[in-house]
Amino acid sequence: MKVSGFGATQELSYPALGEAWRFSPFHQFLPTEISPSKKVDSNSHIILSGETLIIQNLPDGIRLKDSNQKVGVDFWNTLTQIGGKAHLEVYQTPKEPLIILIERNSLNAEQSTLGLIEIDILESNKLQIQQTIKGSQEGLTVSQVNLNLDEKSSVDHVVSLSEGSEALNTTSFHSTLKAASNLNQTIIARGGKLTRLNVKAKLIGVQAHAALANLSMLHGKSTLDLHSDIDHQVGSTTASQLAKNLLKDESKGIFTGRVHIKKDAQLVSAAQMNRNLLMGKKAHAIGQPQLEIFADDVKCSHGSTTGQIDDEASFYLISRGIRPEMAATLLTKAFIAEVIHHAPKDLQSFFEDLL
Amino acid sequence: MLEVKNLCAKVEGNDILKGINLTVKPGEVHAIMGPNGSGKSTLSKVIAGHPAYEVTSGEVSFDVNRKQINLLELDPDVRAKEGIFLGFQYPIEIPGVSNLDFLRESFNEVCAHQGIDKLDESAFRDLLRQKLKILDMDERFLERDVNVGFSGGEKKKNEILQMAILNPRLALLDETDSGLDIDALRIVAKGVNALKSKFNAVVLVTHYQRLLDLIVPDYVHVLYKGKIIKSGDKSLALELEKRGYDWLIEESEGKKQ
C-alpha cells in the first residue's frame, strides 16, 4: 500500500490490527493510495488540509515552537513519517480561543489529511481551543492533538467532528495533566463510514482534574468506535467522563472506556457514565467499561443506560399540549444539550448549529 | 362538561378501574379520596390519555364547543389543548429542557389550537412573572431544567405554575397537596382558587382534609378497588378524617353480599 503527501515518498505498510481494533477494521476500507488535497483559506489559526499546514495570526500568548511536514502520527500507534506537525507553546493566557481546522477538500475524492498538533500549556496559563474536523464525502483524515498541561494550567477544549458518509477518520486526543491542572474537553462527532476516536488523559500530578464528554450522533450505516483511556498515575486526581451515543437508522456506536488507577494512587475520584439513545430499529450500541483499579481508597462510579426516548417524559410533555413529534424533538435536543452544557458557558455557542 | 360512564381500564394486564361513574359540571369542585392503590391516579391518567392505560369498556365524554364528544378518541395532546390539565402526583424530571422553553412551547401549542394569538417574548415573560408571584416562586425556576433537582414541594408548585399558564377548563390535580409545607399549601390553594370560575372545574385527588379546608369541594367521592363506593358533600371528607375508610369499605362489601 502506497502513501504519499507531506513528502512521504517511501512505501509504507499498515500494521496488522489487534483485538482492540475489532470494531474499526480500517484495513477493509483504506484506499490503496492516499493523496493530498488543495490549499484552503480560513480564519482559523491552524489549518491542516491535505498537504497544507497553515499557521497564521496566532493569538497573543501562543508561539510556534516547531513545525514540520514529516512526523509521526499515532495512526494505530506505529505508522509514521506522514502528515504535518505543529508544536505550539502557550506562555501567556491568550485573550481569545485558539481556532484549529482540520479538513479535507471535497475537490479531490481520493484524498487525505494527516497531522499532529502538539500544544504545551505552560504553568498557570489558561487556553481555550475550538477545533473543527471537517471531512468530505469520501477520503481519510488521521489527526492527533496532544495537550501537555503544566502545573496549575487549564484547558477548555471543544471539538466538532463531521464526516461524509463514505469517509474514514481516526482522531486522537492525548492529554497529560500535571499537578493542579484542569482539562475540560467536549467532543461531538457526526457521520463517517467508520470513525475511530481515541481519547487519552493521563493524570500525573496531584489535584489534576479531567472532565471529558463525548457525543456521537450517527445515522445511516455509520460506525464510531470510541476508545478512551483515563490513567490516574498518582493519587488525589479526579476525572469524570460522559460518553453518549445518539444512534439513528442502522448506525453503530461503540464505547470502550478504560479507567486505570495505579497501585497506591489513593483518594482518586473517577466517574464514568455511558448513555445511548437508540432511534433506529437497527441502531446498535456497544459499551465496554474497563475499570482497572489497583488502589483501595478511591471513589469510582460507573453507569450505563441504553434505550429509546423515555415514555414517561414524553407523556409529560404531550400532556401539556405538545405534539408527540415535538416532544420527541425536545427530548432529543435535551440528550444533546447535556453534552453541550458540559463545555464552559462561553464556548457553548460553538455547538449552536446542533440544536 | 366531563362524563364518565362505567369506565373500566387496565394497565400491564391488571384490571384497575372497574366501572367508574362520574359527572363533573362547570364551576364544580370534586374531591376524590380513597386508600392507596385504589385507582385514583389511574383514573386521572386515563382521562389525560396516558398510553399505558387501556380502556376496556365504558365511556368518557367531554364538552368541546358546547358539544359532548368522545374524549377517548382524542390524542392526549389534543385533550390538553381542549382544556384538560393533569397535575401529576409524581412530576417527571426532564434534564436538558428548560422550564421556560417547556412552558413557552406548551403555551404556544395550546394557544394555536384555541385560535388565540401567541404572546411575544416580553408579554409571555410578563404573564409568567405575574403567575410566579402568585405562587411565590423565584424567577430562577424558569432557567432550570424541568423539575430537575426541584424539592418535592417545588415540583408540585411547578405543576400549578403550568396550570396557571395554560388556564385549563378541567384541572385534575393528583395529590398536588402531598409534600407541601403549610405555607406552600396555602399558596397552592390560592393558585387553584384563582383558576376557579363558573366555566372551569377542578377535580382534586387528595388524602387530606387540610387541602379541602382551603379549596372547598362541592362533592366528595371515595374510590376503592376501582369503584366509587360512596359520594357525598364536603361533610363526607370530614367524616372520613374522623373515622377512616374501614366503615365505608365494610358498608360497601356488606352491600355486595
Ligand SMILES: Nc1ncnc2c1ncn2[C@@H]1O[C@H](COP(=O)(O)OP(=O)(O)OP(=O)(O)O)[C@@H](O)[C@H]1O
Ligand atoms: N403502570 C403500572 N403498572 C403496573 N401496575 C400499575 C401501574 N399503574 C398503576 N398500577 C397499579 O394499579 C393500582 C392503582 O394504582 P393508582 O396509582 O391508580 O392508585 P392510587 O389510588 O393513585 O394510589 P395512591 O393513593 O397511593 O396514589 C395499584 O395497585 C398500582 O400498583
Ligand SMILES: [Mg+2]
Ligand atoms: Mg395516586
